Amino acid sequence: MAQTAVYRALAALSGFDTWEMEKYARAPSQEVRVWDARGPDRGELHSTCSTIPNEVDPWTMPENALRPELSLKFPGSLQPSDLPDMAVSAPPAGVLGMGPDPNWIDNFTTCIFKQDYDTAREVLRSAIARGASTHLAEQYAKVLEEFLTKRDEVENPVVLARFDECVVRETSSGQGRGLYVPSYQTWGAQLWKERPLAYIQSPGSRKCVQVCCACLLPVGSLASQLKYINLEPPPGSEKIPLSTYPDEVCPDGFCPGQVITCDGNDCSEVFCSESCRSWALSESSHAILCKGRLGPKSWSALQSLELLAIETDSEHLLLLAHHVACMTLARRSGQSFEAVKHRFASQFASAPWDSLAGADDSDTPEERRRCMSCAIPLLETIFEAEDLASGFLDSELLSNILGTFELVNMCISLPHPLNSRADVADYLTEELAEALSKMQEPLQSDSESEQETEHASSPLASARQGQLFENVIGTALCEALAFTNHSCLPNCRIEFATASQPEAKGPGLWMYSVTRRPLVPGDEVLMAYVPSVVGQPLQVRQRKMQKFGFTCHCRTCETDRVLESEPVPVDTSSGYPQP
Numbered sequence: 001m002a003q004t005a006v007y008r009a010l011a012a013l014s015g016f017d018t019w020e021m022e023k024y025a026r027a028p029s030q031e032v033r034v035w036d037a038r039g040p041d042r043g044e045l046h047s048t049c050s051t052i053p054n055e056v057d058p059w060t061m062p063e064n065a066l067r068p069e070l071s072l073k074f075p076g077s078l079q080p081s082d083l084p085d086m087a088v089s090a091p092p093a094g095v096l097g098m099g100p101d102p103n104w105i106d107n108f109t110t111c112i113f114k115q116d117y118d119t120a121r122e123v124l125r126s127a128i129a130r131g132a133s134t135h136l137a138e139q140y141a142k143v144l145e146e147f148l149t150k151r152d153e154v155e156n157p158v159v160l161a162r163f164d165e166c167v168v169r170e171t172s173s174g175q176g177r178g179l180y181v182p183s184y185q186t187w188g189a190q191l192w193k194e195r196p197l198a199y200i201q202s203p204g205s206r207k208c209v210q211v212c213c214a215c216l217l218p219v220g221s222l223a224s225q226l227k228y229i230n231l232e233p234p235p236g237s238e239k240i241p242l243s244t245y246p247d248e249v250c251p252d253g254f255c256p257g258q259v260i261t262c263d264g265n266d267c268s269e270v271f272c273s274e275s276c277r278s279w280a281l282s283e284s285s286h287a288i289l290c291k292g293r294l295g296p297k298s299w300s301a302l303q304s305l306e307l308l309a310i311e312t313d314s315e316h317l318l319l320l321a322h323h324v325a326c327m328t329l330a331r332r333s334g335q336s337f338e339a340v341k342h343r344f345a346s347q348f349a350s351a352p353w354d355s356l357a358g359a360d361d362s363d364t365p366e367e368r369r370r371c372m373s374c375a376i377p378l379l380e381t382i383f384e385a386e387d388l389a390s391g392f393l394d395s396e397l398l399s400n401i402l403g404t405f406e407l408v409n410m411c412i413s414l415p416h417p418l419n420s421r422a423d424v425a426d427y428l429t430e431e432l433a434e435a436l437s438k439m440q441e442p443l444q445s446d447s448e449s450e451q452e453t454e455h456a457s458s459p460l461a462s463a464r465q466g467q468l469f470e471n472v473i474g475t476a477l478c479e480a481l482a483f484t485n486h487s488c489l490p491n492c493r494i495e496f497a498t499a500s501q502p503e504a505k506g507p508g509l510w511m512y513s514v515t516r517r518p519l520v521p522g523d524e525v526l527m528a529y530v531p532s533v534v535g536q537p538l539q540v541r542q543r544k545m546q547k548f549g550f551t552c553h554c555r556t557c558e559t560d561r562v563l564e565s566e567p568v569p570v571d572t573s574s575g576y577p578q579p
């Protein structure tokens with residue numbers, strides 16, 4: 001019975017690329033482990049694990065499974081967490097136990113000459129998965145890349161945009177656009193890196209943690225953070241700086257605990273460094289929205305917009321002001337109205353904001369139109385002194401930008417530096433820790449982790465375990481990311497870097513994409529919109545994606561659905577499937 005299920009799982013999976021297969025078949029040691037996609041209990045997807053003798057190649061398993069001499073051992077139940085995260089590092093060469101097919105280069109070349117580039121790509125991918133040398137991988141990836149380039153010269157597909165190693169094109173199915181790599185990318189390669197077009201710390205997070213206005217890094221000390229939320233700092237807490245760096249390796253211009261004020265007339269924003277401050281005051285939305293630069297009427301309109309965003313639980317309304325500010329700055333730098341409108345609005349997927357209503361009963365198109373009718377006059381007042389902004393304050397354009405935010409924005413989540421300091425607990429009393437925890441409660445419901453981590457018995461205990469402080473939360477519209485499609489088995493992950501981190505290319509907040517496995521020329525770059533779906537059974541993934549407002553039809557989900565819906569075949573007396 002179980003063998004049949006393994007066989008069927010592998011047969012159904014044969015449409016997968018080899019790295020996707022690798023989720024189901026993996027060899028951490030001498031043995032090949034095969035995820036039984038059905039399991040003894042239907043619906044318990046991926047939760048059991050089978051062992052196959054190491055001479056069996058999981059990719060030829062469907063044929064081999066018909067050999068009566070093959071024996072399968074079942075070591076009992078394993079959880080996905082029992083296996084190391086493949087995303088962290090490349091497996092040692094040949095970890096899959098068999099080395100590349102000796103004929104792979106011939107097969108690859110044959111495919112190339114037949115112009116069957118999709119198969120050539122899978123032959124190459126399989127060889128890399130089985131430990132072909134990096135040198136060979138790069139050499140043959142180059143061949144594939146050159147042939148794909150030649151094909152493109154003939155077919156002339158439209159490249160809609162370029163982001164570092166990636167291009168945006170229509171997807172091969174013709175439904176929508178996707179991000180593709182023209183050339184080979186190894187493990188952990190960076191595909192693109194950019195500052196989001198516009199981003200803000202969420203209003204709820206802003207109440208709990210004081211961050212650099214430019215890069216969103218929490219600043220100051222335990223004492224200054226407690227004061228920020230109107231709690232009395234205990235003695236000595238000013239000696240606990242917020243820094244992820246030991247003092248001696250702190251990069252130039254960054255100093256643990258340092259808080260740089262804006263100095264704009266009464267502006268209460270702060271910065272982590274002088275470089276973040278000067279960048280923010282010249283190139284970020286703060287260059288326009290600083291209290292010291294807005295007139296009193298405009299400033300109070302911005303305050304009202306923030307309140308509206310909080311009351312209606314629509315932080316995107318506040319982001320809209322920052323977005324319009326960034327568009328205005330782009331106009332000031334000499335870009336044409338049309339160019340700015342394209343880059344900040346019309347290039348993205350969109351729909352009128354009111355047409356996307358329906359997350360819950362109170363979220364109706366009428367309610368959204370009411371919000372818009374409150375927000376637009378506020379935006380007009382905020383930007384009343386900015387002639388260059390007036391063209392962007394059109395209600396249809398603003399509604400479409402809000403629609404874009406809703407469809408493609410990424411949630412920012414940055415770790416709180418105080419969680420890495422166990423001695424924080426020595427300075428906190430039970431009451432203080434309790435107050436901090438209470439304050440942050442609204443943020444906990446926002447996080448998508450669904451309480452997967454076990455919570456400590458008391459707030460003070462969670463401070464000791466480095467869990468008291470919630471992540472800094474925000475929302476960002478990032479260009480390359482907006483074109484990246486979803487997969488429950490993603491081949492890249494998204495990272496953030498604040499100004500002082502080595503990955504940042506300058507002041508402000510940076511986002512970048514890192515490969516989770518090698519990509520061969522022509523591959524589509526895919527990310528998990530909800531990172532916690534990775535490695536979860538179908539039902540859990542569907543539930544999480546549904547909460548995100550999305551029914552997932554990625555290849556992993558479609559295959560799992562097929563496996564679930566087909567009846568288990570009748571077992572034979574021998575225990576082996578019939579041909």
Ligand SMILES: [Zn+2]
Nearest residue numbers: 212215272276
């Ligand atoms: Zn900063």
Ligand SMILES: [Zn+2]
Nearest residue numbers: 262264267290
């Ligand atoms: Zn300011």
Ligand SMILES: [Zn+2]
Nearest residue numbers: 488552554557
């Ligand atoms: Zn999926």
